[in-house]
Amino acid sequence: MxxxxxxxxxxxxxxxxxxxxxxxxxxxxxxxxxxxxxxxxxxxxxxxxxxxxxxxxxxxxxxxxxxxxxxxxxxxxxxxxxxxxxxxxxxxxxxxxxxxxxxxxxxxxxxxxxxxxxxxxxxxxxxxxxxxxxxxxxxxxxxxxxxxxxxxxxxxxxxxxxxxxxxxxxxxxxxxxxxxxxxxxxVDLLRFRPDPARRLAVRSALGVPSTAPVVVFAARWDAMKNVPLFLRSARSWLAREGRGHVVMCGAGMTAANAGLAAQLASVFGADRALASRVHLLGVRQDMEAVYAAADVVALTSSWGEAAPLCLVEGMMCGAVPVTTDVGDSASIVSGLGLVTPPDPDAIAFAWSAAVADRAALTGALTASRERFxxxxxxxxxxxxxxxxxxxxxxxxxxxxxx
Structure with a gap:
C-alpha cells in the first residue's frame, strides 16, 4: 500500500x-x-x-x-x-x-x-x-x-x-x-519578508520617494473587491497626504481597462495632480517586492472574501493591513492592523493611522510569521x-x- x-x-x-x-x-x-x-x-x-x-x-x-x-x-x-x-x-x-x-x-x-x-x-x-x-x-x-x-x-x-x-x-x-x-x-516566509533593497528598487522604478507613504491594493478588477470604494478612499487619503502614493495591481488594474479608467475619471475628475500619484501596475510576478515597497496593504471588499491572500502576503513583507470586515479578515489582522467600516473617509484615516503606527507594529508582525x-x-x-x-x-x- x-x-x-x-x-x-x-x-x-x-x-x-x-x-x-x-x-x-x-x-x-x-x-x-x-x-x-x-x-x-x-x-x-x-x-x-x-x-x-x-x-x-x-x-x-x-x-x-x-x-x-x-x-x-x-x-x-x-x-x-x-x-x-x-x-x-x-x-x-x-x-x-x-x-x-x-x-x-x-x-x-x-x-x-x-x-x-x-x-x-x-x-x-x-x-x-x-x-x-x-x-x-x-x-x-x-x-x-x-x-x-x-x-x-x-x-x-x-x-x-x-x-x-x-x-x-x-x-x-x-x-x-x-x-x-x-x-x-x-505563504512562503522566505519569499514574503521585509526587504529594504526590494523596497527601494520598486519605489525608484515608480518614481516614489523613499520616505513617501505608500498604500498597495492587490486585487483583480471585480465587483466584490469594491474598487470604487477603494478609489474614493484613495482620493480622500491623497488629498490629506501630500506625499502619499497609491499602487494598484492585479488583473484589470491597468489604464487599458476602460471600466477602471471610467471609475478613475469619475472619482478624480480633472484633478490630475492627485491622480498622478495612483500607479496602475496590472498583474505582477514580483508581489513580494511590491508589498515590501508598501507601508499599508489595503482591502475594501464587500463580500465573498474568506482569508484574503493579499493581507497575509503584505503583512509578511512588513506592510500594515487595513481591511473591511469581510470573511476572516478581521481575525487575520487582529493585533496586526486595522478594520474599517466601508466609508472612504474612515478608510483614509485608517491608512494614515497605519502609516504612523507601522514602526510600533513591526514586532507584532514579526512575531506572527509562523502562524502564516x-x-x-x-x-x-x-x-x-x-x-x-x-x-x-x-x-x-x-x-x-x-
Missing amino acids: RTRHGLRVLSVYDGFFSGGARIVHSDVLLGLAEGGQHHRVLSVHGEVHREATRQRMEDDACYRVLTGAGITVTSLGRSARDGGGPAPFTGPELADTARATADADVILSLKEQPLRLLNQAGLPRRPVVVCLHRSDPENQGGALDELKSAIADGTVAACVCCAESTRDAYAAAGVPEALLHVIPNG SRTRMIAAYADLLDRVVHDVRDGLRPGLGG
Missing part, C-alpha cells in the same frame, strides 16, 4: 487566471510534490477572458511554476468569457478526463466549479476533496448544487475550507459539517489526503476505489 508520499493526486482547475485561490492551491501542490506525492493538473479552460484581460494558461505564473517543477498540466482546451454559459462536455473531453482520473488515487477540485465536469456519468470514481476559498456559496451560480450532488453521490470525501467564515457559510448552505475541514492559508507558514498549511493538506485515501482503502468509503 502506498503511503502519503506515493499518492497520485489529480487537481482539477476551472482555469488558470489571476487570483489568490490558484496561487495558494498551486503552492500546496508544489509542497506536496516536494514531499514525494505525484501530482498532475487538469484545467477545464485553456484561456479565460475576465477582469478585462485575456488570460492564457501558458502565460500564467502558476502554470509556469508548476510545469517548471515537473508537474504535468493539461487542458481540455476550452475558452471562457465573463457571462458565457457553459457548453456540454464532449466525448473527447470526457475521455481525456477519464484517463486523468483513472490514474489518480484522489482528486483535488479547486473550488466547486470543476465538479460540473467531475459529476459527469461514466468517469472513474475516485474520492474528491473540494478546496473552498470563498465565504459566499450563494453567489457561485450552479456550482453549489454541483457540490451538493457530489456529496449526495458519496464522491466528496472532504472539503478544505481556507477560513472559519468559509466553513460557517457552507455549513449554513447545507454542506454536512463533518466534511468541512479548516486549513488556513499560508506555508509549511504548516502543506502538512495539514498532506495529513488530510492521507486520511481520505486510507479511509477508502480500509473500506470506510466503499465504491470509490479501483
